[in-house]
Amino acid sequence: MHALRGRALFFVPALALLAVFVVYPVVNTVWLSFFTSEGEFALLENYAEVLSQPEMFDPRGFARGFPYGALVHNVMWIVIHLPLTASLGLVLAVILREIRGGAVVKSIIFLGMVTPMVVGGVILRFLFDGNVGILPSLLSLVGLGRRTLTAYPDTALFSLIIGSLWLWTPFSMILYSAGLETIPDYVYEAAVIDGASATRAFFAITVPMLRPVTGVVITMTFLWVLKIFDIVYVATMGGPGGASNVLALQMYMYAFREFDANSAAVVATFLMLVALVVSIPTFRSVRGEQP
């Protein structure tokens, strides 16, 4: 018992740091979110006020087109970006495992992952620029016109989502590559003996056996997309006309342009709750519990 108490002492510095730098800011943020910027306790009225702003949700968008509000834009990021990065990462991991020099190609692809997101945002801005960008040049070759894709409301958000694939796909590719190494060769050998095609083996063996990895990829990608900020800030600043605005950028606007810490805290708390809802099942499954 004495030894246990002695060991517990070693946790104190870490717990103290967590309390000061994580627990206190989180609690304080949640607390702030219940107050108006005038300091009056408002409970959920503050949430209703912030979440009903057109910057957060703009139903007129469904009749007129972009913007739809940061909330809908984040959902679009998740719906488009998540399946694409997950599936691309899996396909790349499987293909590059089989071919010679796959490790080198993986290293090159992984460069996207180590590129700072701010730099990634700058690259995206120029990648889609009508004067110097590669993509508008390619589009003009096939007669689709040459224009700056991030400058127009109907293409800005999609450009950022698609453009950011190279920044995040390497993450899922590396995780799936590690996952593939854990599948025993005899499983595939047995499938070959049973006459299974490569496609059948992929869907009947690879995909199911990588399910735990897929869980991690989906969770981490979801969280990455949920807090997406830097790429949007640098490439479009949420524009034009809020057409590529996202929740984290709106939180920044409240906090640092409007100096309204309470509205920013509402968005932060909302993001935290969504993140928790997604993360908890993953942590439970890691601990061996059923979600």
Place this chain on the structure above:
Amino acid sequence: MRRKVTVLLLIVLAVFSLTGLAAEKKLTVISGWSGPEMDAFMPVLREFEKETGIRVDYQIYRAEDLAVLLPAQFDSKTAPADVIFMWAWFVNRQAQSGHVLDMTGTLNESDFVVGALDAVKSGGKLWGAPYTGKIKPGFWYRKSFFKKHNLAVPNTWDEFVDLLARIKKIPGVRAPIASGNGVGWPLSDVTEHFIATFGGPAMTRDLIAGKIAWTDPKVRAVFENRLVPLLKAGYFSEPIEWTMAADLWWAGDYALYFMGSWITGMVKDPADLGVFTLPGARGLVFATDYAFVPAYTKYPADARRLLAHLATRGQTLQVAAGGHIATYTGAPLDAYPPVDREVASLLGGLEALPDLDDTIGGEWQPAFWDQLKLLWVSPARVGEVLETLQRKAGK
């Protein structure tokens, strides 16, 4: 002997530490100027060092980044620099919270152009100092381009529209006017010029003061009857990163470029530059740069002295480098390069107006920039743009 050596060592150490302490005294200045703009600014700081013997370090931060950094620093009673160039609205807002050193009595108001200090005055006190300003005079063109294509500076609105139509037909020209885009401010500059010309200086001042709505029929008319038809006709390019736009314009991809007077320091041959206002312009934006001393400076007296140097003698040095117009009346006219004298002469007979978005500031400023980016590519959505601007202004 040993004692003598020890004493000698102690003396040497004491001298070194005193020298070290003296050397540690340095002031830091922050502004957004980098590249050639920074090169033109550094002699101003070097002059102060020469006069006072106080070292001055220079750091580059954009105002947008300072808006994020400074409030948190100020709340913890620290400051990243002793003199900071920043938006006037921001200085006033921080002054209300006690984060800015009172500069009352540091400057003599009569030494500056009328109204130059107003933007950093509140509660009967002065919270900052004006530096040089830049005029946003109108559409810049290359004289050689106009000569080659037999074009003339317009004197009426119809002539202006006719000029744009003629330019559009010139082979190799992508659009008559290059639309610079940074975070959005170059678009706001051209829009402000349309407001000041067709709504008059009073409309600019009333919009700043919130006395007139963005959805007011008079404001709407400026947009719908003047700006939007040009956008719809494709006379403006889509927004292009502003330094890239300057290069493309200079190369002849575009014929006109709306930009501030600092462009004279950005082009290879300033003598080839010509500029004209929108026909009928009654006011021009004269955007002054402001600096302030945070309340948390370690050296308030020296920081005050540096700010006073920047606002007076510093301006004279700065204007000589080109692209700047002094707010300090003590800066002699012969200190200006010839092209800037020409730019300054444009103000003759016109009202000098404050920069609209820099004066309003806050959340409204980026919203203005962003809505204009939308307007530029979707001019049909002008009503929605003005409604959004009004909603944001109301907040």
